[in-house]
Every structure is written in structure tokens, then in C-alpha cells.
Amino acid sequence: MRSRYKPWAIEYLKNNFKNQFSIGENEDFSSIEEYVLNRPTYLEIGPGKGQFILNLAKRYPEFNFLVIELDKSIAGTTLKKIDEAEIDNVKLIAGNFYDLAKGLKKSKFCGIFLNFSDPWPKKRHEKRRLTSPNFLIEYAKLLKEEGYIYFKTDNGDFYQYSYEEFNKFKRDIIYLNENYDCSNQDFDAETEFENRYKLQGIAIKRVILKKTKDTLLELPK
Numbered sequence: 001m002r003s004r005y006k007p008w009a010i011e012y013l014k015n016n017f018k019n020q021f022s023i024g025e026n027e028d029f030s031s032i033e034e035y036v037l038n039r040p041t042y043l044e045i046g047p048g049k050g051q052f053i054l055n056l057a058k059r060y061p062e063f064n065f066l067v068i069e070l071d072k073s074i075a076g077t078t079l080k081k082i083d084e085a086e087i088d089n090v091k092l093i094a095g096n097f098y099d100l101a102k103g104l105k106k107s108k109f110c111g112i113f114l115n116f117s118d119p120w121p122k123k124r125h126e127k128r129r130l131t132s133p134n135f136l137i138e139y140a141k142l143l144k145e146e147g148y149i150y151f152k153t154d155n156g157d158f159y160q161y162s163y164e165e166f167n168k169f170k171r172d173i174i175y176l177n178e179n180y181d182c183s184n185q186d187f188d189a190e191t192e193f194e195n196r197y198k199l200q201g202i203a204i205k206r207v208i209l210k211k212t213k214d215t216l217l218e219l220p221k
């Protein structure tokens with residue numbers, strides 16, 4: 001997502017830690033592990049400005065939610081919204097999912113949300129796609145037994161690519177809808193991108209996958 005550089009958001013990120021964890025070099029991950037182990041926890045990678053996760057967190061106070069956002073201006077904007085919501089079950093990390101995955105030793109998530117992830121259409125950028133093999137391996141390690149991946153996209157090619165990759169890693173597809181109309185019910189909520197695409201009449205594709213005992217934990221040979 002292209003975003004405007006917002007100095008106030010970067011400044012906000014530097015100064016506010018009530019709902020923020022850091023994962024810089026030599027950082028101790030124990031407070032993150034504690035948060036994740038404290039309640040059943042869901043992870044969202046690339047939350048954008050946080051509309052989705054705040055909606056879910058308010059409706060499900062019995063769960064914890066953790067979001068990781070690469071773009072610092074977006075992360076600062078989202079953190080401010082989380083702070084203003086005055087809830088205790090959403091925490092944010094400004095950084096790359098890979099650095100979080102590398103540092104976590106004990107945490108296991110009930111589910112991982114991938115909402116309208118950047119499709120990175122060029123082949124040379126495949127490794128950046130959040131459904132490429134290296135990411136799928138990390139998700140398998142971080143999910144509880146029978147943990148879920150919740151995937152939504154507007155992009156047909158990215159959907160096709162992701163569907164094929166999901167299959168290679170042997171997960172059970174428990175829900176698939178190529179014309180999904182989110183009504184902010186069940187365990188879902190509309191995202192900012194989803195609002196935009198729906199207004200343009202673009203079909204939303206949604207898949208939910210469950211980890212099984214056969215799900216690969218290493219790259220297929």
C-alpha cells in the first residue's frame with residue numbers, strides 16, 4: 001500500500017508504548033510472548049489503519065489481537081486509533097512479520113489474518129507476497145494445532161496464486177467464496193480496502209484454511 005509519509009505518525013510511534021511492542025535488534029520478546037500466552041490470540045499481518053482489528057477486538061473481548069505493520073506512517077496512525085479506542089486487547093508492532101516470527105519461541109496463535117495483502121504481481125517480487133512459501137512455513141510454525149488462516153483479496157491473480165500455494169502446504173479449506181459480501185458478522189469485519197473495492201463493484205474472494213496434522217512445516221521438496 002502506498003501511503004503518505006506522516007511525520008506526526010512517526011513521532012507518535014516513537015513516544016507511545018501503552019499498546020505497542022518493539023522488535024528491534026537485541027529486543028526481549030518476553031512481553032509479547034506473555035501477551036500471546038495470556039489469552040487465545042489472533043495475529044493480523046498488514047492491518048492498514050486498523051478498522052478491521054478494532055471492530056473485531058471490541059466484539060471479542062475474550063481474545064487478544066496482535067497486529068504487525070511494516071509501514072511506519074500507517075503503523076503510527078493505527079496505534080493512535082488503538083490508544084483512543086481504550087481497549088486492552090489489541091497491541092501493535094511496527095515492523096516486518098519475518099522479524100517477529102524469528103524472535104517468537106513459545107507463542108502460538110489461534111489464527112492469522114491476511115486482509116488484502118499487497119499482490120506483488122511481478123515474479124521477481126514473489127518472495128514479498130504474504131502467501132509465498134517462506135511465509136506459509138512460518139504461519140504453520142506459529143499456528144496452534146487446528147489454527148486458521150483467514151484470507152481475503154480483491155485480486156484474481158493473487159487469489160489464484162495463493163490458492164495453489166495453500167494447497168501445496170496441505171491445509172484444509174474450510175470456507176471458500178469468490179463473491180464474498182462481508183456483513184461485519186461471524187468472525188469477520190470489513191477492512192478499509194474492502195470498503196473501497198466493494199464500492200467499485202469488485203468481487204471479494206475469501207478463503208479460510210485450517211492447519212491439520214498433515215500441514216507441511218518445511219518447504220516441499
Ligand SMILES: C[S@@+](CC[C@H](N)C(=O)[O-])C[C@H]1O[C@@H](n2cnc3c(N)ncnc32)[C@H](O)[C@@H]1O
Nearest residue numbers: 001046047048070071096097115116191192193
Ligand atoms: C494493501 S494494504 C491492506 C491494508 C488492510 N489490511 C486493508 O485491508 O485495508 C497491505 C498492508 O500490509 C503491510 N505489509 C506488507 N508486507 C508486510 C510484512 N511483511 N509485515 C508487516 N506488514 C506488511 C503493508 O505495509 C500494507 O500496509
